[in-house]
Amino acid sequence: MSSLGVLTGNAEIYRLAHSWIANLIGIGYRVHVIDCAIRFNVYRMMEEVSLLGGDVQLFLDTGSVQRAFTPYQILDVCLEILNRRKSASDIYFVLAPSKQFFDGDVKTQEGFFLLEKLISAFETMQASGIPIVAVESRKYKHKTFQFLFPRLVASANANWEYSTLTIGRETFQRFEVSYKNTVVGHTQYRLEIAGGENGENGNALFESGGRDW
Numbered sequence: 574m575s576s577l578g579v580l581t582g583n584a585e586i587y588r589l590a591h592s593w594i595a596n597l598i599g600i601g602y603r604v605h606v607i608d609c610a611i612r613f614n615v616y617r618m619m620e621e622v623s624l625l626g627g628d629v630q631l632f633l634d635t636g637s638v639q640r641a642f643t644p645y646q647i648l649d650v651c652l653e654i655l656n657r658r659k660s661a662s663d664i665y666f667v668l669a670p671s672k673q674f675f676d677g678d679v680k681t682q683e684g685f686f687l688l689e690k691l692i693s694a695f696e697t698m699q700a701s702g703i704p705i706v707a708v709e710s711r712k713y714k715h716k717t718f719q720f721l722f723p724r725l726v727a728s729a730n731a732n733w734e735y736s737t738l739t740i741g742r743e744t745f746q747r748f749e750v751s752y753k754n755t756v757v758g759h760t761q762y763r764l765e766i767a768g769g770e771n772g773e774n775g776n777a778l779f780e781s782g783g784r785d786w
Contacts, residue, residue, distance in 0.1 A: 576754075577699035578706045579726050582735035587612045587668065589735060590708045594666060595621035595632070603662045604636040607650050610669035612708070613638055644674050644687040651694040654703060665698075665705040671722060675715040685717045692725050699730065730754055743767055 580586050580593075594604045595618065606613055615638075622632045641647045647670055654665060673679070674688040698705050707725065726732055732751040737744060750762040 576702075576704065576730035577695050577728060578704075578731035578733065579729040580706055580708045580733045580735075581711050581726070582733075583712070583737065584710060586708055586710065586735050587614075588617065590666060590668065590706070591617050591621050593706075594618065594636075595625055595627065597664060598622075598632055598635050599625050599627050601662060602636075602664050603660070605654075605663060605665045606636070606638045607647070607665065607667045607670075608638060608640045609642065609647055609667065610672045611640075612668035613640075642673060644679060644684070644691070647673060648687065648691060648694065651691065651698070654705075655694070655697060655701065659701075659703065663704070665703065666708060667705065668708050669710065670707055671709055671713065671718055675713070675717045681717065685721070688717055688721050692721060692728065695725065696728050699728070 580590060590612075591614065594606065597604050599622075618632070619629060622629050639650060641650045647667075670691060671688060674684040674691065675681070676684075679687070695705065695707060707729075709722070709725075711722070713719075713722075730753045732749075734747075734749045736747050736749075738747065739745075744767070746766045748764045752760045
């Protein structure tokens with residue numbers, strides 16, 4: 574992966590992100606986590622590593638976790654990433670990057686301006702071939718988020734969205750995947766699971782499609 578990816582949807586995306594991080598470390602990547610809203614849980618991370626039968630100590634020695642809790646700290650971290658020596662084994666996960674930009678302490682106009690700069694930084698990372706995954710919930714109703722988040726999604730070469738919907742007594746888990754710039758153009762996939770949690774005693778429907786852009 575050498576591009577920008579966006580993992581979005583409901584709160585389960587943060588659990589999924591921990592699983593992805595553990596898997597990536599397990600196959601030799603150095604994962605650097607930038608936690609912008611206390612979404613990283615070291616105990617959950619240890620559970621994921623244990624489920625994979627991995628070496629917990631090796632995990633602790635691999636990658637890094639950094640917290641950035643203001644818009645300026647988050648932008649500074651992005652600048653550091655852009656200026657850092659690049660390695661093929663480095664991948665960056667940014668957890669909940671948008672929230673701080675429409676916090677009560679940040680004026681609306683300032684937050685809009687700074688969040689736009691953050692999205693531009695992500696786009697620059699993508700253009701520079703830096704693999705980065707922005708993990709962000711869609712729950713925020715703030716007008717700054719509602720206006721700018723679609724631009725981040727549109728900019729990304731990869732989008733993953735997890736959601737659930739209820740129809741009558743049936744609950745469906747839906748995972749949608751969209752990739753740009755593949756050898757076959759733009760491709761989309763959707764997996765829907767009806768039934769118990771994580772598909773237990775359930776039925777799955779898989780759809781895919783593609784078009785040249």
